Amino acid sequence: MNGWLLTAGIIAAATTLIHATVGGQSVVRPLLGSKMTAEPKRTLHVVWHMVTADLLISSIALLALAFTTQPSTPLVVFIAAQYLAYALVFLIVTLTADWPRPLLQLPQWMLLLPVAVLTLLSTM
Template sequence: MNGWLLAAGGVAAVTTLIHATAGGRSVVRPLLGSAVAAEPRRTLHVVWHMVTADLLLSSIALLALAFAAAPSTALVLFIAAQYLAYAAVFLTVTLAADWPRPLLQLPQWMLLLPVGVLALIGTA
């Protein structure tokens, strides 16, 4: 068993759960009830569910890879790269906003970054 990948998969699974529950309430419901035009509103709704699917599938993959006799380094690196890229996007958008305490306004990077780092360590 690879403990680093198990930790990455566990954090990814928790991230998926938070995304689907808390994010659904605080992001999707307000979006769907907003005055944004129908096409962009529905497109963003689809993108939300695509992210949910990606988070779920990658957490399952990391957990399965943690118990694999010879985990695929390429797959782990791909998943790590995704999470690191997601964290970078959140940090970039957050820091570009004119908000007080910007790192706490969009804190998703705090869950995404550890998954990428733990997965990278798990390939060593």
């Protein structure tokens, strides 16, 4: 068993659960209730569900890889890169917004970055 991947998979699964429940209430419901025109609203709704599917599939993959005797390094690096990219996007958007305490306004990076780091550590 690979403890780095197991820990990354657990955090990724928790992130998926938080995304689907808390995010669904705080982001998707207001989006769907907004006066935005139908096409961008539905496009953003689809993107939300694409991210949900991606988070779910990658967390399942991390958990499965944790119990594999020789995890596929390209797959592990791909998942790490994916979570690192997500974390960086959140950090860039957050830090370029004119908000007080910006790092706490969109805290998703705090869950995404550890998954990337732990997943990369599993390859060393």
